[in-house]
Amino acid sequence: MKMSYREAVRQAMHEALVADPRVFLMGEDVGKYGGAYACSKGFLEEFGPERIRDAPLSELGFVGAGIGAALGGLRPIVEVMTVNFSLLALDQIVNTAAALRHMSGGQFSVPLVLRMATGAGRQLAAQHSHSLENWYAHIPGIKVLAPATIIDARGMLGPALADPDPVVIFEHAQLYNMEGDLPDDWRCDIATAAVRREGTDVSLITYGGSLPKVLAAAEQLAAEGIAAEVIDLRVLRPLDSETIAASLRRTHKAVVVDEGWKSGSLAAEVMARIVEQCFFELDAPVARVCSEEVPIPYAKHMEEAALPQVPKIVASVKQVTGK
Amino acid sequence: MNPVPYDKDFAQKLLFDMLRIRRMEEKCAELYGAQKIRGFLHLYIGEEACAAGALHALAPEDNIVATYREHGHALLRGVTMNAIMAEMFGKQSGCSRGRGGSMHLFDAATRFYGGNAIVGGGLPLAAGFGLADKLQKRQAVTAVFFGEGAMAEGAFHESMNLAALWRLPVLFCCENNLYAMGTALARSEAQTDLCAKAASYAVPTLKTDGMDVVAVHEAAKLAVAHVRDGLGPFFLELQTYRFRAHSMFDPELYRDKTEVEEWKTRGPLHTFSARLKAEGKLTEEEFLALDARANAEVQAAVDFAEAAEWEPAEDLLRDVVTPA
Numbered sequence: 001m002k003m004s005y006r007e008a009v010r011q012a013m014h015e016a017l018v019a020d021p022r023v024f025l026m027g028e029d030v031g032k033y034g035g036a037y038a039c040s041k042g043f044l045e046e047f048g049p050e051r052i053r054d055a056p057l058s059e060l061g062f063v064g065a066g067i068g069a070a071l072g073g074l075r076p077i078v079e080v081m082t083v084n085f086s087l088l089a090l091d092q093i094v095n096t097a098a099a100l101r102h103m104s105g106g107q108f109s110v111p112l113v114l115r116m117a118t119g120a121g122r123q124l125a126a127q128h129s130h131s132l133e134n135w136y137a138h139i140p141g142i143k144v145l146a147p148a149t150i151i152d153a154r155g156m157l158g159p160a161l162a163d164p165d166p167v168v169i170f171e172h173a174q175l176y177n178m179e180g181d182l183p184d185d186w187r188c189d190i191a192t193a194a195v196r197r198e199g200t201d202v203s204l205i206t207y208g209g210s211l212p213k214v215l216a217a218a219e220q221l222a223a224e225g226i227a228a229e230v231i232d233l234r235v236l237r238p239l240d241s242e243t244i245a246a247s248l249r250r251t252h253k254a255v256v257v258d259e260g261w262k263s264g265s266l267a268a269e270v271m272a273r274i275v276e277q278c279f280f281e282l283d284a285p286v287a288r289v290c291s292e293e294v295p296i297p298y299a300k301h302m303e304e305a306a307l308p309q310v311p312k313i314v315a316s317v318k319q320v321t322g323k
Numbered sequence: 324m325n326p327v328p329y330d331k332d333f334a335q336k337l338l339f340d341m342l343r344i345r346r347m348e349e350k351c352a353e354l355y356g357a358q359k360i361r362g363f364l365h366l367y368i369g370e371e372a373c374a375a376g377a378l379h380a381l382a383p384e385d386n387i388v389a390t391y392r393e394h395g396h397a398l399l400r401g402v403t404m405n406a407i408m409a410e411m412f413g414k415q416s417g418c419s420r421g422r423g424g425s426m427h428l429f430d431a432a433t434r435f436y437g438g439n440a441i442v443g444g445g446l447p448l449a450a451g452f453g454l455a456d457k458l459q460k461r462q463a464v465t466a467v468f469f470g471e472g473a474m475a476e477g478a479f480h481e482s483m484n485l486a487a488l489w490r491l492p493v494l495f496c497c498e499n500n501l502y503a504m505g506t507a508l509a510r511s512e513a514q515t516d517l518c519a520k521a522a523s524y525a526v527p528t529l530k531t532d533g534m535d536v537v538a539v540h541e542a543a544k545l546a547v548a549h550v551r552d553g554l555g556p557f558f559l560e561l562q563t564y565r566f567r568a569h570s571m572f573d574p575e576l577y578r579d580k581t582e583v584e585e586w587k588t589r590g591p592l593h594t595f596s597a598r599l600k601a602e603g604k605l606t607e608e609e610f611l612a613l614d615a616r617a618n619a620e621v622q623a624a625v626d627f628a629e630a631a632e633w634e635p636a637e638d639l640l641r642d643v644v645t646p647a
C-alpha cells in the first residue's frame with residue numbers, strides 16, 4: 001500500500017493506542033492542533049483528552065512526567081516537537097530516564113518512548129535545525145532509533161513500546177512527506193542495521209534523513225560504474241557493528257554520511273569501530289561526509305552548503321575508490 | 324473612552340509605526356507565497372499596539388530581547404526596514420547577514436538582541452542584561468518580550484525569581500495572545516491570571532489592553548519608570564490577539580472563525596485611527612498620506628532586498644567564533 005512516512009507514523013501510533021489501554025500520547029500540540037507534523041490528526045476526537053494529552057510549553061516537566069508515568073505502569077509515547085526543544089528536557093532524559101535502572105540496582109525500568117523530529121533542510125536556521133541524534137546515542141541506558149523508510153516508520157514503534165527501557169525515536173522532518181510502499185509484512189526489529197542496496201566497491205553508511213541522499217548518490221555512482229553498498233544504521237544505539245563489518249568484508253572501503261557536525265559525530269564512532277574491527281580489511285582510509293561545523297544558516301544556498309549533499313557524497317566516494 | 328492624551332504629532336507617530344509594521348508584514352506574507360521569504364514566518368498582525376506602545380516608552384540605552392515574532396519590535400527599535408527585509412530574503416545586507424532569517428533579527432547598534440526561536444529562550448538573557456547594567460551602575464532597562472505560552476517554561480520562573488531576588492532592572496512584557504500555537508491559555512495553565520503568577524515572585528504587575536496603543540504606552544511608561552528607578556523588575560501583561568496563523572502554515576483547527584472576527588473588530592489600527600479622527604487629531608487625507616508613506620517604505624525595502632547580494636558560499640564558516 002502506498003503511503004507517506006507521516007501516515008506510517010500515524011498508523012503505528014494508532015495501532016498502539018487501540019491495542020494497549022496503557023499507551024497514551026503526550027506532548028505540545030499533539031491534540032487540538034493535530035501534531036506539529038500532523039502525525040496525530042484526529043486522535044483527540046478518537047481517543048479523548050485523557051489519552052491524547054496536550055502539554056504546556058514545559059518540556060522538562062512533561063518528559064519527566066512521562067518517565068514517572070512509565071514507572072507508574074503506563075506506556076507513554078511522549079512527543080517532543082523537535083530535537084531542538086528536547087534540550088530543555090535533556091536533564092530528565094539523561095539523569096533520570098537513562099540512569100534510573102542502573103542507579104537503582106536494577107529495580108526500576110523506564111518503558112518510555114520519546115519521539116521527536118530532527119534535522120535541517122527547511123531554512124529554519126540555527127535554533128531549529130539541529131541533528132543531535134549522536135548526543136542521545138552517547139548515553140548508556142537508552143535505545144536510539146532513526147527510522148528512514150516507510151516500513152521503519154510503521155514498524156519500529158511497536159517493539160519500542162514493548163521494550164522495557166527508554167527508547168528515543170528520531171523522525172527526520174524532511175522525511176514526513178516521503179511516499180513509499182508499505183508491504184503487507186512490515187514488521188521489523190529494533191536491533192539491526194539494514195543493507196538498503198547491495199554493492200561491492202564501497203560501503204556507504206548512513207541513517208535517518210541522509211538515507212535518501214545516499215541512495216541517490218549510489219544511483220549516480222552506479223551509472224559511473226561504481227557499485228556502492230548502502231547501509232542504513234536504523235538503530236543508533238546500540239550500534240549493529242556486525243552488519244557494518246560484514247559489509248566492509250565485501251567492499252573494503254567505506255564512506256560514512258551523517259548530518260551531525262563532524263567533530264564528535266556518530267560518523268566518528270562508526271569510523272572508530274571500522275578501524276577497531278576491520279582494520280586489516282581496509283583498502284583505503286575511511287572517509288566521512290558530515291555537516292560543516294557551523295550553526296545552520298538561514299539562507300538557502302548557505303544551508304545547502306552546510307549539509308551533506310549528493311555531489312559531496314559522490315566526490316568522497318570517488319576519492320576513496322580512486323575511480 | 325478617555326481622550327488620547329498625546330499631541331497630534333506623537334499620536335500620529337504611534338499610528339504610523341503600527342502601520343509600518345502592518346504593511347511590512349502584509350508584504351512579507353505575499354513574499355512568502357512567492358517563495359522569496361522561506362523557513363518559518365510568524366506574523367504579528369493584530370498585535371502591533373504592543374510593540375508600538377512599549378517601544379516608545381524605552382530609551383536608546385535600553386536593551387530589547389524578543390522572540391521569533393519580532394519583526395515589529397525590530398522595526399520600531401530602529402532597525403531599518405531595508406535590513407529587516409534583506410534578512411528575510413537571506414541576503415548579506417540583512418541585519419543578521421542572512422544567517423538568521425525572520426526568527427533571528429539582531430542589531431547591535433540599536434541594542435536589539437533577537438530574535439530567539441526557543442520559547443522562553445530570551446528570558447534568562449534579559450536577567451543577565453539587567454545584572455550587567457546594575458553591576459555597572461547604568462540606568463538602563465532591559466525589556467523582554469515573550470508570549471503567554473512561554474510562562475509555562477521553567478526559564479520564565481527561574482528568570483523572574485532571579486530578577487526579583489537581585490532587584491534587576493528588567494521589564495517583562497508578556498504578549499498574551501491567548502494561544503501558544505494551537506494551545507489555548509486555559510488548556511495550558513491552571514492559573515490563567517498571568518499577573519497572579521508573576522506576582523508570586525513579589526514583582527509588581529499590570530494587566531493592560533494590548534489592542535489599545537494608548538493603554539499599552541501608558542502602562543509601559545509607568546513600568547519603565549519603576550524599573551529605571553532601581554525598584555526592580557516589573558511584569559506587564561498585554562492582552563492581545565494574533566489575526567493570522569501561528570506561522571505561515573496552520574489549519575487553525577483550534578479556534579473559531581467567529582472568535583477571530585470578534586477580535587478583529589478591536590484591531591489596533593482602525594480603532595486608534597477612528598479615535599484620532601473623532602478627536603480631530605487625524606484627517607482621512609493625513610491617514611492616506613501616512614499609509615502611502617508606509618507603503619513606499621515597504622516597496623523601497625523590497626527593492627533593496629531584491630537587489631542585495633547573496634553572501635558567497637565560501638564564507639560559510641565565518642562568524643562561528645570570534646576571529647583572533
Ligand SMILES: Cc1ncc(C[n+]2csc(CCOP(=O)(O)OP(=O)(O)O)c2C)c(N)n1
Nearest residue numbers: 085392440441442470471472473502503504
Ligand atoms: C522550547 C520550545 N518549545 C516549543 C517550540 C515550538 N513553538 C514555537 S512557538 C510556540 C508557541 C509559543 O506561544 P507563545 O509563547 O504564546 O507565543 P506566540 O507564538 O503566541 O507569540 C511553540 C510551541 C519552541 N520554539 N521552543
Ligand SMILES: [Mg+2]
Nearest residue numbers: 470471502503
Ligand atoms: Mg501566545
